[in-house]
Amino acid sequence: MKPARFFTPENLQIVKRLVSRYPPGQERASLVPLLDLAQRQHGTWIPPSAMQEIGNTTNLSFEQVFAIVLAYPTSFQWRPCAPQLRICDSWMCCQKAKQRDNGIFEAAQSIASQYGVEVKTTSCLGACYGAPAFWFNDKIHTDATKETIKEIISKEFT
Structure with missing residues (x-):
């Protein structure tokens, strides 16, 4: 069974546009914008399913994506509700x-x-x-x- 996609169809188009900005083999450069998009879609934090899909898209392992999330805790681990x-x-x-x-x-x-x-x-x-x-x-x-x-x-x- 194919796993469910995290990104909505609209955001999947944005993902493709973001990744296409970089030359083949350099997709990992789109990691931070993709994490931001995932967080905006989810509302607060980035769930593991999003990190897995981003990893697959950028040719990175789940652990490599998770390491970036951990490296920027104020940005990706929890987005505050108040401005x-x-x-x-x-x-x-x-x-x-x-x-x-x-x-x-x-x-x-x-x-x-x-x-x-x-x-x-x-x-x-x-x-x-x-x-x-x-x-x-x-x-x-x-x-x-x-x-x-x-x-x-x-x-x-x-």
Whole structure:
């Protein structure tokens, strides 16, 4: 008996598109986007059936896929139900925020609490070119100020 597919037919088309971006033999490069897609489909965490299907698609073993899930616990093991705002606390972002004396973390806390958004710091968002940076609603925003944070969060909830 053939095992049931994890991905929905719509998401299976996205899987094929993601994998086709990479040359033959390099399918494993699509691993992180595939894990993200599986998590969005499932709602919170990535079940073993999804890891197995992703492994088959990328020519990786279940264990290799699971190792990536374990390596990024805040990303793949559990997606919070409440919206999150993550502020980069890398050296570059902290320095830029200090230079501008904008107190974005404190501002984000007060703004976010009005909307039930959880605020956390994260080690790096890879957006040093536009420091200080923050992540909200699956998008990285750069040149953060109190005003931009308030605008972006309030836009989401109005």
